[in-house]
Amino acid sequence: MSHVSDKISEADLEMIREVAQAFVAKELTAKIARQAEAGNWAAASALWREVADLGWVGLMAPDAFGAEGLPAVTLIAQELGTAAFPMPYAETAAFVVPMLARYNDGSLDGLIDAVKMGRQLVALAMPASGFPTTAASCARPLLEDNAGGTPWVAEHLERADAVLIPLEAKDGLALALVHRPATGWGGNNNPDIANNAFVTLDWAAVAQGETRLLGQGNLGWVDLEAALDVLRTVIAAQVVGLSRAALELAVSYAKEREAFGTMIGSFQAVQQRLAEAYMENTAARLLVADAALAPTAAAVAMASIQACEAGRKCTFTAQQIWAGMGYTLEVDVQLFFRRARARQLLLGSPWHQREKVWDEAAQQGWAA
Known part of the structure; x- marks a missing residue:
């Protein structure tokens, strides 16, 4: 049995993917995301x-x-993405739980267990423009001092x-854990293009919550x-999952929609566009898999760039194949289009990601 690491094997990953x-397939549909967008989160x-x-x-x-x-x-995030699952799986599983655990002195055991069991939720705050890109773009240490600045x-x-x-x-950076x-939190609803439930922080209200600094003296910008x-x-x-779902919608509709007395899926031009979208999505999936094994700055940047390209290609192709219907709220194509775009914005600008790739390539060249 081949192992991806000392703790997890390829067989483990395949089992996780199948589950x-x-x-x-059994529990999730795009209807869940539609209900959440309308304000019903039950x-x-x-x-x-x-x-x-x-x-x-x-x-x-x-x-x-x-x-x-x-x-x-x-793998799980990709599958949840195929149903546009609106809960914060990526933020919770990949950032909140690991970072709380990293700086846990024992006093956070109860909170971490509650988050892992789905009984409590810890949100992740960020500038309205996306994740911090430098230490200077993080919040000021006195929470009240952030009022009037970057939202x-x-x-x-x-x-x-x-x-x-x-x-x-x-001594560098820290994570403020504010209960x-x-x-209450205050703040105004500030949904993104996918109607995700973002709220603008009311710093005066947030400052009233019990606050604990995690990682102070141990957390630098490189770590964050x-x-x-x-x-x-x-x-x-x-x-990748959102893109795949859009592509599957496109393929399915291409087998049903007729033009000039025949299914449009039989047209070479349509087949070519679907094939190109499939190739972009496959490349993104493989690059994400590589980045997951070794999340270096360059590997993550390449995966982010290709995921954005796959998102653009797959969702745009789906909308074109669905024609005018692809832009209406009645069908799910627009749902995956909007959610893919909203997620892409959190990956950072393509040029910023390309700079990371170029920097590492230049460093490797100099080392050689």
Whole structure:
């Protein structure tokens, strides 16, 4: 039996993939995402607890696979993406749980267990433009001092019991773990293009919550950037899943829609576009798998770039094949289009990602 790492084998990963596919086929449909977009989170929240019961939220915890669980998390994220699952699996499994565990002195055991079991939710705050790109783009240490500056948002804050905020500290960086204030989080709903449940932070209200600094003196920008790259890898996997679902919708409709008395799927031009989209998605899936094994800055950047390309190609092709219907709310093509775009924005700009690839290539060239 071949092993991906000391803790997980290829057989383990294949079993996880099969279980995830079966779970999505039985429990998840795009209807869940549609209900959430309309403000009804009951079904999504119930399924979140089922996801937690399967142990998927805590795969990267020390008592599971730890950092070596990233390949498994990316596989699950990809399958959940095929149903546009609206709960924050990537953020929770790939960032919140590992970072809480990394800086746990024992006092966070209860919170970590509650998150892993789906009983509590910890949101991740970020600038409205996306994840921090430098230490200077993190929040100021006195939370009240952030009022009036760059707006920050957190997804699922209304349902969250706590929020993690990357901020500057005396000795580098830290993660502020802020528990829900007695008076509530405040803030205004600020949904993105996929109607995801982002809320703008009300810093005055947030500052009233019980706050604890994690990693102070031990967390530098290199560490935070690496942790965010792990998260980007899982987000890229979600984009691959969303893209695959859009492509499957396109293939299915190409077998049904007729033009000039024949199915459009028989036209060479349509077949070529579908084949190109499939190749882009396959390339993204393979690059994400590579990044999950070794999430270096360049590997994650290449996976992010290709995931964005696959998202663009697959969703645009699906919309074209569905013609005018592909742009209406009645069919699911637009759902995967919007959610793929929203997730892509968290991967960073393509030029920023290309710079990471060029930097590593240049360093390897100089080393040689």
